[in-house]
Amino acid sequence: MAARFVRYTPDIEDDDPHFDKNVQTVIEKTENYIAESVEAGGTGRALRDAHAKGYGLVRGEVEILDGLPPEYAQGIYATPGTHDALIRFSNGSPHAGADARLGAATGLALKMFDIPGPTLLEDEPDTGTFDYANINGPIFFCNTVEHYLFIQELFLNAPAYFSQGRPGAHRFFTEFVTGKGTLDQDNWAWDEFLAFLRLSKTPPANVLLSSYWTMGAVRHGDYIAKVRIIPDPSSAAAVIRRNIDPASAAEVFRPALEAELQERPYAFDLQVQLCTDLERMPVEDTTVEWPEQLSPSVTVAKLRLPRQDISGSENLAKMDSLSFTPWRVTAEHRPLGNIMRARKEVYRQSSIERHKLNQQPRTEPRSADEVLDPPHESQ
Structure with missing residues (x-):
């Protein structure tokens, strides 16, 4: 019997009467931390309050697949095609410094270009970009x-x-x-x-070998989903630097990523897991892993990374100037649940404060070419 997917309706989210007050307190604490991080963070710059240390900014391409089942061909995935992309790999900690001090939580933030339709960010609705901000765990x-x-x-x-x-x-x-x-x-x-x-x-791993989830649920057109970005099996099998020992050097994640991308292209599968049971696959409880037995993840797109050189210091500078938020999406992909809802204004204010302190213009790029040069054909 085919799975019956839960339809999205606004009432699947809880109404927290103290939401606005609590979010404002989170914003104030976040802004204070970012301001203090200029001196306390050890880099001389204002840090993000999460995922402070980036491992590299990478060019990529997202191919939305043709012939998807109608339940998965929703929102941006209803139109097959290819989109340029930028990917920021990062550590999940709010601190910078040696990798061994930061733990094994890592993130993959993806920015796709030339996505039609307004975003859910009222102050920048027409950027044509679409973000995911994923972490290497299926729960939060x-x-x-x-x-x-x-x-x-x-x-x-x-x-x-x-x-x-x-x-x-x-x-x-x-x-x-x-x-x-x-x-x-x-x-x-x-x-x-x-x-x-x-x-x-979570054991430390080459960031190319981790899978990355949306943390909470998101709308998927008519349905409810979680989205993960998982290594393509053949690409993962080709990775040479598999064992990562953070105690072996101050920097281990970035050098491994640099070396792999200089030697070969790489690919991830972008997958959607649709909700079939709100009790066992809850929206508001992010500590519950959605069982694959109830609804397997289905590949809706390929994320391909060409061979490229990300070793220069300018790569880190360009990465630092970008912002990623799970709310830079179209309405058909709205983040769901109170924790995901809180990220909207917290991320926005965090980005504004960080860019102001670092004296960086806060403008959303219109293309990947504005940020990174295309990889050379010889690569």
């Missing part, structure tokens, strides 16, 4: 904006906790579960804490 460790307030504070101050050894780690874990003492015992953040522990045990 925060379910509400109220909880994000204390989880964000813990993560921004994590080095201070863990520099104190086991006592500091114990205090970090205790304050995570108890909401820094604000939660009743019956409401301790166990689900979120266990999700955090699961993600923290």
Whole structure:
């Protein structure tokens, strides 16, 4: 029997009466952290409050496949074709520095060009760009904006906790579960804490060998989905630098990415997993992994990376000037759930503050060529 996919309706999202107030508090904390990071971050520049360290900006091409089943051929995926793209690979931490100090959480932020239709960002509706901001885990460790307030504070101050050894780690874990003492015992953040522990045990890997999820649910035209970007099996099999040891050098992720892309092209599959059961595949609970047995992920596009040289310092500078947000999408791909909804204004204000402090123009590129030169034919 064919799966019955849940239709999108606005009432699948919870209404949090304190949402606006809590988001404003998150924004204020984020802006303070970014301002302080100019001196405290060790780079002399304002850092992102998450995914602060980038590993490289890469040119790519997204081919939206022809002949998709109608449930998957939704929104931008209803029109087969090829789009230039830029990809930012990054560490998930809000801190910079040696890779060994930052953990194994990594991100893949994708920007596609020449996508028709207005975006959901009111201050830049007609950019023609479409973003994904994905992480290397199928779950996330925060379910509400109220909880994000204390989880964000813990993560921004994590080095201070863990520099104190086991006592500091114990205090970090205790304050995570108890909401820094604000939660009743019956409401301790166990689900979120266990999700955090699961993600923290992700082994370090070459960023080309990781899979990357949208973190929360998104609209997929008439349906509800999660989107992941997963290595193409034949490309993954060709990767030489498979074992990444962050303790072996200050920089390990970027050199491995540079070397692989200089030697061979690479490809990912962009896949959509449609929701079939809101109880077992929830929108508001990001700590729950959607079972593939209920609804397998289906490839809707190929993300191809040509051979290229990203080794220059100008690559890092160009990467630093870009912004990515899960809300730079068309209405048919709207992020869903309160945590995803909070990212809209938090990401926007974070980008504004960072660009202002770094004295960078905050303009969305109209093409990949505006940012990176096309790869040479000889490559």
